[in-house]
Amino acid sequence: MRVIEKAVDGRLSGSEAARxxxxxxxxxxxxxxxxxxxxxxxxxxxxxxxxxxxxxxxxVRNQVLELAQGKYLGFNDSHLHxxxxxxxxxxxxxxxxxxxxxxxxxxxxxxxxxxKYRARRLRRPRRGMMAQADASCxxxxxxxxxxxxxxxxxxxxxxxxxxxxxxxxxxxxxxxxCCLQMMIATHGVPLSLYRDRHSIFQRNDPHxxxxxxxxxxxxxxxLGRALEELGIQQIAANSPQAKGRIERxxxxxxxxxxxxxxxxxxxxxxxxxxxLARFCVExxxxxxxxxxxxxxxxxxLPRRFDLARxxxxxxxxxxxxxxxxxFAGDSIQLPETASQRSYSKTMVELSHQLDGTLRIYRxxxxxxxxxxxxxxxxxxxxxxxxxxxxxKMPRIYKLGGRSAL
Numbered sequence: 319m320r321v322i323e324k325a326v327d328g329r330l331s332g333s334e335a336a337r338x339x340x341x342x343x344x345x346x347x348x349x350x351x352x353x354x355x356x357x358x359x360x361x362x363x364x365x366x367x368x369x370x371x372x373x374x375x376x377x378v379r380n381q382v383l384e385l386a387q388g389k390y391l392g393f394n395d396s397h398l399h400x401x402x403x404x405x406x407x408x409x410x411x412x413x414x415x416x417x418x419x420x421x422x423x424x425x426x427x428x429x430x431x432x433x434k435y436r437a438r439r440l441r442r443p444r445r446g447m448m449a450q451a452d453a454s455c456x457x458x459x460x461x462x463x464x465x466x467x468x469x470x471x472x473x474x475x476x477x478x479x480x481x482x483x484x485x486x487x488x489x490x491x492x493x494x495x496c497c498l499q500m501m502i503a504t505h506g507v508p509l510s511l512y513r514d515r516h517s518i519f520q521r522n523d524p525h526x527x528x529x530x531x532x533x534x535x536x537x538x539x540x541l542g543r544a545l546e547e548l549g550i551q552q553i554a555a556n557s558p559q560a561k562g563r564i565e566r567x568x569x570x571x572x573x574x575x576x577x578x579x580x581x582x583x584x585x586x587x588x589x590x591x592x593x594l595a596r597f598c599v600e601x602x603x604x605x606x607x608x609x610x611x612x613x614x615x616x617x618x619l620p621r622r623f624d625l626a627r628x629x630x631x632x633x634x635x636x637x638x639x640x641x642x643x644x645f646a647g648d649s650i651q652l653p654e655t656a657s658q659r660s661y662s663k664t665m666v667e668l669s670h671q672l673d674g675t676l677r678i679y680r681x682x683x684x685x686x687x688x689x690x691x692x693x694x695x696x697x698x699x700x701x702x703x704x705x706x707x708x709x710k711m712p713r714i715y716k717l718g719g720r721s722a723l
Contacts, residue, residue, distance in 0.1 A: 319361060322349050374418075378408065382418050393577045394428045395419065400604075428573060439560075441475050445609050446616035448474035448553070449501070449508040450564040453489035456572055463585040468571065468594075469493045471501050472564045474512065475609040479567070479598045480505055484590050491518050491541045495629040495672055498544070502625065506616030510551040512561050519545075519552065540631050547628050549617075570605075571597075627679075630671040637662050645676070652678065652685055 325335040325346060336343045352360040385406065390398050398419075399412040419426075442448045453469040467489055470482035481500035485493045501508075513519050521536045530536050538546060545552055555561045575597050584590045619625060635643040639662045641652045655661065661680065669677045678686040 322353050326350055326353050379418055383422055386419060386424060392427055394573055395426050397574050397577060443610040445473055445475050445614045446508045448510045448512055449480055450474055450561045451511055451513040452564045454568040455488060458576060458579060466590060469497050471497055472567055476606050478602050478606040482594055482598050484587060484594055486587060494541055499629055506618055507548050509615050510553055512553045512555060515554050544628050626671050627669050630669045633668045635666055635668055637664050637666055
């Protein structure tokens with residue numbers, strides 16, 4: 319007020335008044351025109367006492383509160399704002415939604431943790447250079463159905479979900495085989511895989527056979543052998559924080575995906591799989607980032623590469639004198655060769671594949687194809703037989719018609 323008084327009296331120039339008030343000279347001229355020597359009304363803003371033009375009407379505020387406490391109960395602030403804009407067609411900012419909720423004592427279900435110092439590893443520059451693998455066993459259906467395990471792969475360069483899969487069983491090799499098959503069919507074969515030290519990926523036992531001692535390394539697990547055949551380098555993480563990108567993704571899934579499953583009222587594995595497929599597309603749209611380099615390092619498989627045989631449980635068996643082999647407590651009769659020569663005492667390979675097919679190879683020649691229940695992939699029969707089982711004759715499967723186990 320005093321500055322404008324002096325400017326009106328001519329004791330200050332317009333530029334000096336603007337410098338003292340930290341405004342433009344044009345604004346100083348406006349204030350000089352509004353100046354009234356015997357009143358202070360000219361100092362008050364013209365909108366004082368008037369409602370703001372962009373105020374939120376009470377009906378919209380009540381609708382947000384009703385949806386937050388009903389249909390979208392348990393959604394975090396960002397997820398709730400996304401649903402209000404996309405599904406309910408409300409034009410609101412995230413901060414407006416947060417202010418409405420906090421004003422009515424509705425806290426976010428996600429508690430913010432104090433940040434800890436960690437040295438961040440730089441992303442790989444191209445897609446396909448590294449994929450991170452992990453699993454999350456959680457009550458995804460919140461008691462409406464069985465407890466499920468989520469397995470998946472995430473690209474390190476873009477944070478894109480490459481493949482994800484729900485299953486009833488705990489984290490196992492069969493689940494990772496399914497995820498690998500999905501990722502290879504959709505994107506290709508990555509160069510490396512960043513994973514934990516689970517016994518599914520590597521041998522953690524101290525037992526060495528004589529062959530392993532002569533070879534200088536332990537034989538790989540079923541999944542480790544498949545990754546070697548695909549040419550995927552394995553990088554073992556020493557802690558969950560080492561592959562923190564997919565760990566943080568699972569935390570987001572345990573918030574947003576659970577809310578989506580609740581919204582869809584999913585109660586079964588099939589319904590959860592359908593919601594997961596839609597959610598992964600939406601997650602990649604919202605959270606995936608462009609890679610530093612546009613080139614992709616995903617590789618295609620060779621034309622004659624047998625992916626089904628690679629992604630299977632493979633066992634070695636010695637053919638008996640009567641040309642039978644044993645598997646899961648049963649005896650399987652092998653067919654005769656075209657030359658009708660005996661191949662007893664030789665080694666054959668049993669490939670138990672994801673579709674339940676049991677294929678028997680001698681070198682690369684297919685001898686027999688049978689059907690085995692998929693449950694035996696995940697819960698194989700015990701190798702040690704009980705006393706009652708020892709006196710029971712094993713089943714022998716011969717060729718003729720449709721051979722099936």
